[in-house]
Amino acid sequence: MSLDILLQHLANGISQGSLYALIAIGYTxxxxxxxxxxxxxxxxxxxATYFAFFGIATFGMPWYVVFILAILLTGLLGMSAERVAYRPLRDAPKISILISAIGVSxxxxxxxxxxxxxxxxxFPQIEFFTRMFTVGNVRIQALTIVIPIVTAVLLAVLIYLINHTKNGIAMRAVAKDHETAKLMGIDVNKTIALTFGIGSMxxxxxxxxxxxxxxxxxxxxxxxxxxxxFIAAVLGGIGSISGAVIGGFILGLGEILLVAFFQNLTGYRDAFAFVLLILILLFKPTGIMGEKISEKV
Amino acid sequence: MKNKKNIYTLISIALVILFLLLANSFFDSYQIRILNLCAIYVVLGLSMNLINGFTGLFSLGHAGFMAVGAYTTAILTMPIAAKEANYFMTPLVSPLNNMVWPFLPALIMGGLLSAVAAFIIGAPALRLKGDYLAIATLGFGEIIRILITNAQSLTNGALGLKSIPNTTNIWWSFGIAAATTVIMILLINSSYGRAFKAIREDEIAAENMGINLFKHKMLAFVIGAFFAGIGGGLLGNLLGTVDPNMFKFTLTFNILFVIVLGGMGSITGTIISAFIVTISMEVLRFLDAPINLGFITIPGITGMRMVVYSLLLIIVIIYFRQGLMGTREFSWDSVIALIKKAPFKKGGAK
Structure with missing residues (x-):
């Protein structure tokens, strides 16, 4: 394999990994x-993909308007799923909420x-993203560069939100302890809804x-x-945002490189993630960045 | 009193057999097929309830175990000519290609292989708890499916298998459902069953009582997988075809709905809800077909059935978390009590 092809695969792997990272953050x-x-x-x-599709293909709106609308709509969808199917089960056994989540899905x-x-x-092709760049001998689609940049910017915004705003502090407090957070005057339900909203967006x-x-x-x-x-989130250590990003990148890069180096394993591409999951759960169940949680009796 | 209850039980078993006899000769093939499916869902529901309901392990790998059972039974029972017709891309591997087993040994083999798969999966996965276990088993189920899709010379890959002998009939399916029920009742009421329930209620307390957590979890998991494999084998030989896409998560979801509706941890609840769910799945088919109200025709919407179905699951889990039976079981005492109490109910006396 020549260096150029390797770089090509790396670029693909990074953009795939960024996509996984964005979704994994919501899980975490x-x-x-x-x-x-x-x-x-x-x-x-x-x-979200369908919202964007209909916005562009059916209503013919400019793509940047559509994308913002689709993101807002999706946030709303995530919050309403939480309101309808998870909130009534807040004090129920965990297995019930999990079944409810499967039902919603x-x-x-x-x-x-x-x-x-x-x-x-x-999905409509937008010229802004499909342009091709040539760097040396590597041909890269604009999208492949845009995806990691967008991910990095959103990540920076998210980390700022969580560490330096009131809502972010509330979120961290609720994650630590619902009861105590409530005593400190935090609206637990609102905070959870906000979390779902941000994750869905x-x-x-x-x-x-x-x-x-x-x-x-x-x-x-x-x-x-x-x-x-979800596997990416577990891999990085569930509950940790930087962990989710690391997990997403490992998964994305791993998948692309696996198929690149071992072409006869192409059929097993989807199994790679699960094998990774089992390995991490066996050897480091808390994930790469996770903290050890001891069970309370 | 004990005698009386035995007589009641015998009478109801006789009634069921009589019903099956009548059904076998008077029902059309579609209705018989639904009855068969009901019995198969009883087997599947009971096997999943042992793992999820009685032992409290949230496992979502059922479709994978069923796939192992269904493929094993199908390959072992298929006549040699059918094998040659099926495997036209790559021939079936050597000892299997001219080997035809009778149905029962093939089914049991399917169950055993599925139990072996569960043992291999359980060794790492059962160390996990709660939702981690759910995802790991879901992942393993998916890996089994991917392996089946790629093992062309063993499973015929994505093409699936066709013209599997339709051996499953009412007697096979109800016989095995009955056998499964009896085995489950004996198991649940044994010391093992009590250990399972103890693990479900509180793992740490169970461990303090001297229960070997891993051993018992593994036992429940392997036995559950064994019956899932048998259920899968029955299903494959009922439908006559199997392919990897049959064993997606949807299948696990259906069985999950059966045990949630029946009550996690109730054998009779699972049996009742297996019938309710299977029959209503068929009845709800009208949602997909065009509806003619005489003056107006509503065009059929494909997929509406599954929407209603998933809505029902959410409603059941939010408002009737215990399901039909909770962890209770059917007993003649409760029926007699119900009948005796009935006349007083109207008067309002207690």
Whole structure:
């Protein structure tokens, strides 16, 4: 393999990893605050792609307007899923909330099949993102560069929000202890809703860029990225935002390089993430950046 | 009193057999197929309930275990000619290609292989708890499916298998459902069953009582997978075709709905809800078909059935978390008490 091809794969791996990172952050935030795997996260990501698709293809609005609208709508969707299906179960056993999350994921997916039909749709190509650049002998699509930049900017904003704003402090407090946070005058429900909103909006950014990168969109497209990004979150240490980003990059790069180096393993590409999950759970269950949590009796 | 209850039980078993006899000769093939599916869902529901309901391990790998069972049974029972027709891309590996087993040994083999798969999966995964276990088992189920898709010379890959002998009939499916039920009842009421329930209620307390957590979790997991494999084998030989796409997460979701509706940790609840869910899945098909109200025709919406279905799951879990039976079981005492109490209910006396 020549250096150029290797660089090409690396570029692809980095942009894939950034997409995974964006979606993994949503998982990690929700898990950090509610100790819940939001199974519906992959479906929320899928809906964002459809919102953007309809905004551009059906209503013909300019893409930057559509993207902002789609991100806001997706945030709203995530918050309403939390309001309807998770909030009533706040004091229920964990298994109930998990089943409810699976139910929501299924509901959104099937609703999408009913509303948008199960046939794949072609995500509109936007010239701004599809332009090709040539760096040395490596040809790179503008999108491949835009994705990591967007991810880095959003990450910086998110870290600022969490560390330096009142809402961010509230979020960290709720994640530590719901009861004590309530005693300190924090509106727990509002904070959790906000977490879902932010997580879903990040997933929306990921979804839209996913649509640009892989223009074939269909209602079941959220399942695999959803599962993989959860794995990325576990890999990095669930509950830690920088961990989710690291996990996303390891997963994205690993997948691309695996297929690049071992071409006959292409069929097993989707299994790679799961094997990684099992390995990390066996050897370091708290993940790369995770803290050790001891169980209270 | 004990005698009386035994007589009641015998009478109801006789009634069920009579019903099956009548059904077998008077129902059309579609209705018989639904009955078969009901019985298979009883097997599957019970096997998942052992893991999820009684032992409290949230496992989502059921579709994977079913796939192992279904493929094993299908490959072992398929006539040689059908094998040659199926494997036209790459021939089936050597000893299997001219080997035809009778149905029952093939089913048991399917169950055993699925149990072996569960043992291999359980060794690392059962160290995990709660939602980590859920994701790990879900991942393993998915890995099994990917392996099946790629093992062309063993499973015929993505093409799947066709013209599997339709051996599953009412007697097979209900016989195995009955056997599974009896085994589950014996297991749950044994010391192992009590250990399972103790683990479900509180792992740390159970461990302090001297229960070997890993051993018991593994036992529940392996037995559950064994019956899942048998259920899968029955399903494959009922439908006549299997392919990797059948064993996606949707299948696990259906079984999960059965045990949630019936009550996690109730055998009779699972049996009742297996029938309710399977039959209502068929009844709800009208949602996908065009509806003619005489003066107006609503065009059929494909997928509406699954929307209603997932809505029902959310409603059940939010408002009726215990399901139909909770952790209670059916008993003649409660039925008799119900009948005896009924006349007083109207009068309002207690």
């Amino acid at each position: 935030m929700v898990y950090g605050i509610l100790r819940l795997i939001n199974f519906a996260h992959g479906e929320i990501f899928m809906m 299924y509901l959104i997916q099937n609703l999408a099949i009913v509303l948008f039909s199960g046939r794949p749709k072609a 990040l997933a929306a950014v990921g979804g839209i860029m996913w649509g640009l990168k892989f223009p074939n969109i269909l209602p079941t497209m959220g399942i695999m990225p959803g599962l993989k990004c």
